[in-house]
Amino acid sequence: MSPLAPWLADAWRTLAGALAGGRLHHGLLLAAPAGYGKRALADALVAAALCQDRGPDGHACGRCRACTLLAAGTHPDRVHITFEVNPKTDKLRTEIVIEQIRDLSQRLALSSQFGGLQLAIVEPADRLNAAAANALLKTLEEPAANTVIVLVADEPARLPATIRSRCQRIDIRPPAPDEALAWLRGQGIAAERAAAAFEASLGNPGRALAWCADDTLAVRSGCADDLAALAQGRRTATEIADRWVADQPETRLWFAAALARDEAQRLARGETGRFGLTTRDEIPKLAAWFGRANAARGLLATTLRADLVLLDLLRTWPVRGAPH
Ligand SMILES: [Zn+2]
Incomplete structure (x- = not known):
């Protein structure tokens, strides 16, 4: 059974089909409001791409050596770029900076340790600062072989058009109320509370779940x-x-x-x-x-x-x- 929420199914089919056909775009932009499950989709794609024994539904097996390393956070062919602590202030930055993108590019320039794809998740991609965005653009313009950069963005319009035009954009459709409510109940939320939270969230299942907690x-x-x-x-x-x-x-x-x-x-x-x-x-x-x-x-x-x-x-x- 797919580990993904039902409203992600269309986007998943697109990605899994491209992966199976060996035509995954080297720059992917996953776009949807926060709470729609973009990160889960990105994680499922990375897991499937690295897995050595994918299931018929295209999902990772969860048991092979690659899946075990990935679950432990030690798979060498997966990179995760997100906010880091600023060593000068000891506080978490609120933007992704150029050094992080430079490190990423250098790492992707080396070949994969498992001989397959190397994948990077950049999240939230709409919080790259200007210098980091420029550096990322260069990487997207001259991608290293067998690399995939997955940009995850709540507000893709904040990304420079030059970056967007270098990526294949994957939109996630809004969840239908019945599938979102069934999903919330599957997370252990009582039906009445799920309905109240989903209404209050204006139809955003992730936000509704957080509010129930x-x-x-x-x-x-x-x-x-x-x-x-x-x-x-x-x-x-x-x-x-x-x-x-x-x-x-x-x-x-x-x-x-x-x-x-x-x-x-x-x-x-x-x-x-x-x-x-x-x-x-x-x-x-x-x-x-x-x-x-x-x-x-x-x-x-x-x-x-x-x-x-x-x-x-x-x-x-x-x-x-x-x-x-
Ligand atoms: Zn596996």
């Missing part, structure tokens, strides 16, 4: 309560901004934006919104607020004061009965 769903309910209280004048924007800035402000803004969108959709269907908003006049205000909430989420990463960013946003939440 911690208290993030409670955070969402808290945001909904706060926005209802704000709309009804029971709490002030300042109180809520203080509360949000102290605990997971980015996640709260993500939920707040999604809740505004939900509310607009309810009103558009002629239903009463969950925040006590009742008229269709509120729809454009909610749509504008959705955009502002997402913009505010981006501002949290800047030097602006987070409490003021939140306060500015919350002050524009449509208050029931108030003219805007």
Whole structure:
């Protein structure tokens, strides 16, 4: 049985078919939002490419010498490039730097120790800095024989077009709700909780699973309560901004934006919104607020004061009965 989630099946068939036919592209770009399972797909491809006894479904056997080395993290023909600790600051970097790409190119220039393919996973490829991206472009333009570089990116548009044009792009389709819910239940999540988390995640199974493992769903309910209280004048924007800035402000803004969108959709269907908003006049205000909430989420990463960013946003939440 495939170890991959069902919505990865189409992408897997493409990759496994190319591998079996000996025509795997030397630069692959796996593109999908975080939470869709890109990394699992990349890992399955690398495992299959290195395995000495692939199964009929194209997957690695999990038992041969290559599979054993891979599982131990010691297979010499697999390279993983991701954020490294900066020795000057002792902190994990938030970008992939040129030295890492230079090391990768040198390593791929040597021949494979097992006589097969050498594969590198670069993740997150959309966080290569400019110099690293330039170096990677050169490697992609003059690939060493029998090498495959797998770029894994949540936001492929952030990659330079020159790199994208050198890669075969593999898109992962959004999961259908029934297959995502079945998958979540297969991970040990009760049906009702799985459904709530999947809805809250706007259809993202990986995110839903992560939220089931911690208290993030409670955070969402808290945001909904706060926005209802704000709309009804029971709490002030300042109180809520203080509360949000102290605990997971980015996640709260993500939920707040999604809740505004939900509310607009309810009103558009002629239903009463969950925040006590009742008229269709509120729809454009909610749509504008959705955009502002997402913009505010981006501002949290800047030097602006987070409490003021939140306060500015919350002050524009449509208050029931108030003219805007
Ligand atoms: Zn194997």
